[in-house]
Amino acid sequence: xxxxxxxxxxxxxxxxxxxxxxxxxxxxxxxxxxxxxxxxxxxxxxxxxxxxxxxxxxxxxxxxxxxxxxxxxxxxxxxxxxxxxxxxxxxxxxxxxxxxxxxxxxxxxxxxxxxxxxxxxxxxxxxxxxxxxxxxxxxxxxxxxxxxxxxxxxxxxxxxxxxxxxxxxxxxxxxxxxxxxxxxxxxxxxxxxxxxxxxxxxxxxxxxxxxxxxxxxxxxxxxxxxxxxxxxxxxxxxxxxxxxxxxxxxxxxxxxxxxxxxxxxxxxxxxxxxxxxxxxxxxxxxxxxxxxx
Numbered sequence: 217x218x219x220x221x222x223x224x225x226x227x228x229x230x231x232x233x234x235x236x237x238x239x240x241x242x243x244x245x246x247x248x249x250x251x252x253x254x255x256x257x258x259x260x261x262x263x264x265x266x267x268x269x270x271x272x273x274x275x276x277x278x279x280x281x282x283x284x285x286x287x288x289x290x291x292x293x294x295x296x297x298x299x300x301x302x303x304x305x306x307x308x309x310x311x312x313x314x315x316x317x318x319x320x321x322x323x324x325x326x327x328x329x330x331x332x333x334x335x336x337x338x339x340x341x342x343x344x345x346x347x348x349x350x351x352x353x354x355x356x357x358x359x360x361x362x363x364x365x366x367x368x369x370x371x372x373x374x375x376x377x378x379x380x381x382x383x384x385x386x387x388x389x390x391x392x393x394x395x396x397x398x399x400x401x402x403x404x405x406x407x408x409x410x411x412x413x414x415x416x417x418x419x420x421x422x423x424x425x426x427x428x429x430x431x432x433x434x435x436x437x438x439x440x441x442x443x444x445x446x447x448x449x450x451x452x453x454x455x456x457x458x459x460x461x462x463x464x465x466x467x468x469x470x471x472x473x474x475x476x477x478x479x480x481x482x483x484x485x486x487x488x489x490x491x492x493x494x495x496x497x498x499x500x501x502x503x504x505x506x507x508x509x
Contacts (some may be wrong), residue, residue: 274306286395295318296319303325305319312344313339381432381435396502412479
């Protein structure tokens with residue numbers, strides 16, 4: 217899964233940014249990933265973005281979800297794309313490699329930003345992918361700087377969705393597309409904690425698809441499409457369970473590299489809530505309106 221510590225990337229509980237960052241922070245992360253690479257029989261100068269996907273595509277569906285989202289975003293080699301809540305930068309590296317474009321990412325968690333930039337160096341993409349420590353509510357970029365943007369599993373830590381969308385709109389060019397792939401609340405119901413993005417109810421900022429769409433429209437976006445990916449998520453988790461049951465030792469790289477033992481309860485609680493239909497990963501595509509449209 218790829219919870220883009222990414223989600224951590226863009227806090228909106230602005231008075232509690234440190235607690236969100238602390239939720240994802242992991243010291244010694246680059247060493248842990250390097251050790252995993254060695255266990256794979258690779259070295260820093262031979263590792264590829266595909267080798268790293270198990271640890272740096274931290275959202276439901278992993279690389280497959282990234283591929284499907286980016287195919288709809290319409291990215292080309294001339295684009296400068298924004299990754300909101302980039303985490304370790306796995307999706308950014310994939311996009312830069314697949315579409316030969318430039319990427320800039322922001323994330324609140326320094327451990328992820330520093331590690332992500334090192335991983336860009338490992339795979340020879342540091343000239344096209346730059347990651348910065350920043351809240352997504354006030355990004356260090358000029359107005360109309362980007363031709364496309366995406367956000368993968370980030371909004372669950374951002375209470376003020378309108379402020380987030382306004383900031384994304386500020387740095388996007390008119391007519392640019394913005395793809396959102398977040399876990400959203402799809403019906404009423406209790407959630408069990410911890411979850412991958414929050415240890416307690418107070419630190420979670422789940423929103424409904426309707427709340428996202430209202431925020432996007434308020435910020436000057438036109439909603440292009442919406443897709444609930446509940447069935448995709450459940451199939452993904454079942455596949456992970458089946459593969460895990462067939463091996464006795466953990467893979468060299470994976471969620472355990474980032475989350476340790478806590479991942480089991482977090483993911484179990486999330487799967488239960490997705491199964492009950494209380495939450496689901498949802499895709500939204502929007503376009504920043506052109507003035508006078």
